[in-house]
Amino acid sequence: MKIIISPAKKMNKKPYTNIPTIPMFNQRANKLASCIKEYKIGDLQKAFKCSNKIAQQVFEMYKNFGKITHPALFLYDGIQYKNIGVTTLQKEEINFLSENLLIADSLYGLLRPTDLISPYRLDFKTKFPFVNKDFYQKQFKKLLTSPFVNLCSKEFGALLPPEQTITIHFLQKIKGTTKSYSTYTKMERGRFVRYLAKKGDTSMETLLSYSDNRYTLDGKNSTEKNIIYIASDFHSLNDI
Numbered sequence: 001m002k003i004i005i006s007p008a009k010k011m012n013k014k015p016y017t018n019i020p021t022i023p024m025f026n027q028r029a030n031k032l033a034s035c036i037k038e039y040k041i042g043d044l045q046k047a048f049k050c051s052n053k054i055a056q057q058v059f060e061m062y063k064n065f066g067k068i069t070h071p072a073l074f075l076y077d078g079i080q081y082k083n084i085g086v087t088t089l090q091k092e093e094i095n096f097l098s099e100n101l102l103i104a105d106s107l108y109g110l111l112r113p114t115d116l117i118s119p120y121r122l123d124f125k126t127k128f129p130f131v132n133k134d135f136y137q138k139q140f141k142k143l144l145t146s147p148f149v150n151l152c153s154k155e156f157g158a159l160l161p162p163e164q165t166i167t168i169h170f171l172q173k174i175k176g177t178t179k180s181y182s183t184y185t186k187m188e189r190g191r192f193v194r195y196l197a198k199k200g201d202t203s204m205e206t207l208l209s210y211s212d213n214r215y216t217l218d219g220k221n222s223t224e225k226n227i228i229y230i231a232s233d234f235h236s237l238n239d240i
Contacts, residue, residue, distance in 0.1 A: 001166070001202040002148040003097075003193060006156045007105045008078025011119050014087050016074040018098055020116045025109035025139070032107055033065040033120065035130050047126050058121045065118045072103055073113035079183060080151075083190025084197075093197040100202060101193065102148075104156040109136050110143060124155060133159060149202055151189045166225055168192060168207065170215065173232035188215060188229070 023029060039047065039062075045055035073086055086094065094113075103111040107122045124133045137159040150157050150167040157167065170188040171178050191212055199206050207227055208217060218228040 001146070002100055002102055002144070003151060003196060003202060004102045004104055004144075004148055004156075004160065005080060005151045005189065005193060006153045007072075007103055007111075008076040008081055009121060009123075010077045011075050012077035013070050014074040014077075016071050016114075017091070018071065018094060018114050020069075020071050021112055021114045023108045023111055023115040023117065024143075025136075026115075029108045029117075030066065032122075032130060033062055033118070036122070036128065037062040037065065047128060048121065054121075061119045061121060065120065067118070069116035069118050071114045072108075072111045072117050073097065073101070075117060075119070076103075079186040080190040080193075083187050084193045085190075089194070089197055092200070096200050097193070097197050100196075104136075104140065104152055104159065106131065106133070106136070109139055149196075149207065151192060166207070166227065169226060169228045171218075171228065171230045173230055178230060178232075184231075188213065188231075 036044075039059075041052070041055045041059045044050075044058050045052055048055065048058060050058070073081075073084075086097075089097075098113045101113050103113070105111055106124050106126075107120055108115070108117055111117065122128075122131065124131065140159055141161045144161050144164050147164050147166055148160075150160055150165045152160065157165070168189070170180060170185045170192075172181050172184055192210060195210055195212065196202055196206065204224075208222075210217070210229060214231040215229040216232075218230050222228045
């Protein structure tokens with residue numbers, strides 16, 4: 001089974017040795033980037049609902065879009081990606097991810113780890129008239145025709161074909177209340193990807209055998225479509 005994760009806003013180049021590839025929707029991504037490139041800094045600040053400093057950074061990203069590219073898995077640097085720890089994986093583990101990992105994205109659509117991308121900032125919450133999540137939702141349905149492991153955020157998970165989706169949930173129990181805390185769920189999603197890379201396997205047996213950082217399988221409430229892991233032996237977020 002393929003593994004699907006979300007992108008990250010934070011980016012930082014890391015060394016890589018794998019042969020790079022071209023994104024499946026590269027032409028569409030370039031067209032979208034060209035449209036965003038026409039926006040002024042003030043307009044970008046309003047569209048992204050961000051500070052002037054970030055808007056300036058976004059402006060520079062799109063101004064230089066396509067000039068500098070880097071493989072996706074080695075560029076994204078958010079919480080989930082830090083916990084994948086790609087620079088500390090063995091070559092065969094990176095090769096496994098290159099063949100089995102996909103990244104659902106609002107600009108590039110569906111990325112392979114080795115796909116060359118430019119630094120950018122975009123999500124489906126940004127109110128650009130030309131950003132159409134329905135288009136990519138239809139493309140995901142066409143491309144994802146067999147069961148896959150969903151480790152995406154809710155934003156991207158909602159666009160994936162439910163009939164093929166096996167979602168991994170991470171919950172944290174604090175003072176009797178069990179829910180998903182965003183930061184710690186992102187951390188564990190990254191660790192789960194790393195776990196699968198080291199196992200070199202995405203079978204149901206492997207999906208149900210994860211044990212790391214206090215998380216244990218909730219066998220009572222897990223199903224074939226929704227696998228739930230709960231961390232329950234701590235009293236505050238600082239204990240994770």
